[in-house]
Amino acid sequence: MRGRIPKFAIPAKGDGRRLAPAASVPPEFIELTAVAITTHTSLQRGGAMAPAESRDLVRYAAAYNPVADELEAMAHFVRHSVTAALNKVGSDALATYALAQRLSKRPETADLLPHVEDMRRALGRTRKGKAKPAPAELEPEAEETTPASTTQKK
Secondary structure (H helix, E strand, O other): OHHHOOOOOOOOOOHHHHHHHHHOOOHHHHHHHHHHHHHOHHHOOOOOOOHHHHHHHHHHHHHHHHHHHHHHHHHHHHHHHHHHHHHHHHHHHHHHHHHHHHHHOOHHHHHHHHHHHHHHHHHOOOOOOOOOOOHHHHHHHHHHHOHHHHHHHO
């Protein structure tokens, strides 16, 4: 596809900021400078762009800017399509997982339990036990609140 777009350029790091100021000059301004260069020889400089080349680049920008917009929209739609496909297959897999979880609890389909455990691990939903506070954390609180410890301190 790159070969089909004339003047195709891959941006280097920092190109956006470097190119933006001059690239945002209005086309009308560019046309006025081209007319001025054509009619006044004092404005013609060596190595400067010819008015015909300026006009050609403006036409190129006008023609390919909508193409870039369409490609960006297309990329967005492709990403959405990928997400929709993954949603469809993911939803189906989660429904199968939920069914397998329920069925694995029955004696006649208990052989599904290893599959359910594998699915749970692959999904990243492992059961974690409730965190129990360390015994050292309980002891200071218990000493301060017991009536025996308050009578001994007196």
